[in-house]
Amino acid sequence: MKERIKTLAGNFFISVTLINLAMLILGKLLRPDQQFGYEVFVYPLIYGIIGMIPALFVNGNKELTLKQAVIKEIAQMTMTVVVIVAFMFAGQPLTHEVVISAAGVALSVVIVYCLVVLIGWLIDLKTAVVLTEDLKHFQEESRE
Amino acid sequence: MKLEIKTISEKETEYIEIGCHKIDDRVNEIVQFVKQRQGSIDAFKDEKMYKILIADILYVESVDDRTFIYLAEECYESRKRLYEFESVLPTRQFARISKAVIVNLMKISYIKPALNGRFLCRLKNGEQVIISRKYVPDIKEKLKR
Numbered sequence: 001m002k003e004r005i006k007t008l009a010g011n012f013f014i015s016v017t018l019i020n021l022a023m024l025i026l027g028k029l030l031r032p033d034q035q036f037g038y039e040v041f042v043y044p045l046i047y048g049i050i051g052m053i054p055a056l057f058v059n060g061n062k063e064l065t066l067k068q069a070v071i072k073e074i075a076q077m078t079m080t081v082v083v084i085v086a087f088m089f090a091g092q093p094l095t096h097e098v099v100i101s102a103a104g105v106a107l108s109v110v111i112v113y114c115l116v117v118l119i120g121w122l123i124d125l126k127t128a129v130v131l132t133e134d135l136k137h138f139q140e141e142s143r144e
Numbered sequence: 145m146k147l148e149i150k151t152i153s154e155k156e157t158e159y160i161e162i163g164c165h166k167i168d169d170r171v172n173e174i175v176q177f178v179k180q181r182q183g184s185i186d187a188f189k190d191e192k193m194y195k196i197l198i199a200d201i202l203y204v205e206s207v208d209d210r211t212f213i214y215l216a217e218e219c220y221e222s223r224k225r226l227y228e229f230e231s232v233l234p235t236r237q238f239a240r241i242s243k244a245v246i247v248n249l250m251k252i253s254y255i256k257p258a259l260n261g262r263f264l265c266r267l268k269n270g271e272q273v274i275i276s277r278k279y280v281p282d283i284k285e286k287l288k289r
Contacts, residue, residue, distance in 0.1 A: 007261045007277065066274075069259040117259070124257035127280070131255045131263070134287035139250055142157055142237070 008052060010123075014116050016048040022108040030104055050087055051109070054079035077113045081106050185232065187213050187220035196220060201238075202267050203247040204229050216269040239283050241265065242276040249286070 023044065027034060054076045064072060089102050152158070160178055164171050179199040187196045202214045206226040213220045224232065229246055241247050251268050255275065258264045263275040275283065 064260070066258060066264075069262075073259060120261065121257050121259070124261065124263065128255045128257050128263055131280075131284065131287065134284070135249065135252055135255065138287045142250060 007120075008055060011055070011116055011120065012048050012052055014119050015051050015112060016044045018112040018115050019044040019047050019051075022112055026104050026108055030101055047084060047087075050084055051080050051113075053083055073117065077110065080113060081109045084109050183234075185213070185222065185224075187222050189218070189220045194220060198233060199250075201233075201248050202251045202269060202271070203245055203273055204233075205273075206244045214271070236286070239279070239286050241279050241283065242274055245273055247273060 057079075085102050085106055088105060089098060092098050162171060162174060176197075179197045183198040184195040185198060185201075187194050196213055196215065200215050202216060204222070204226065205212050205214065211222045211224055211226055211229070213222055222229075226244065226246065229238075230240065233246065237250055238246050238248055247265065247267075253266045253268050255263050255265045258274060261277040263277075263280065264272045265275055266272050
């Protein structure tokens, strides 16, 4: 449980940082003249929390095979896209502009999601390198 | 063959070193003897019972309430439960890496990241087993000791 909370918290903060970046790029591309108040600072946090919701439901204690884990990640990413797009655009009339914005947001969510997984993997790679080095020392000391 | 015994400090790990011109039957016999002294476990294959040397075990896995012992090329079944292995196997050499697997740390070639915060460890026979994130701190601690 503790490890899962740590993982979710790590992913949340990486997501928030990347959502900030995505909002900047999407805003510049789609609505460069849009003006915001200070409340805009809370949006990445809200989207970060919304993005975590599928993880709370999909993540379980079951140990998955690599193939199952890949399928789970894809399912979780799709759910995240649906939840965020629904949160942002639900109730709005289906105009051409809204469709383009929604597609841009969906693409951004996919990119952010992939980057979160990639950054998490790179952090784990560092841990794996340290573990392997420690393991080599351990094996040398123990002398099979 | 010259025999040399030296006393080492308590802090160091005890070891046996063989200096030989080539690894022949005579040397293999000594190695087998030393391995036997490190202990063995009863296991079954094709309804026959075998004595498995603990030093030869790569990992022990529990699948659907059955326990399997994996060596480099063979697999045996045991009547012991996985938690019982934790008390039978040497704690320094073996570590729990997931809910269903205990691995021999001496038989791991390297560790690499997998998806979802888990790790894969590649064993010396080329097999890969999954390390759950939950068990990573324990493994780190064990390797640092």
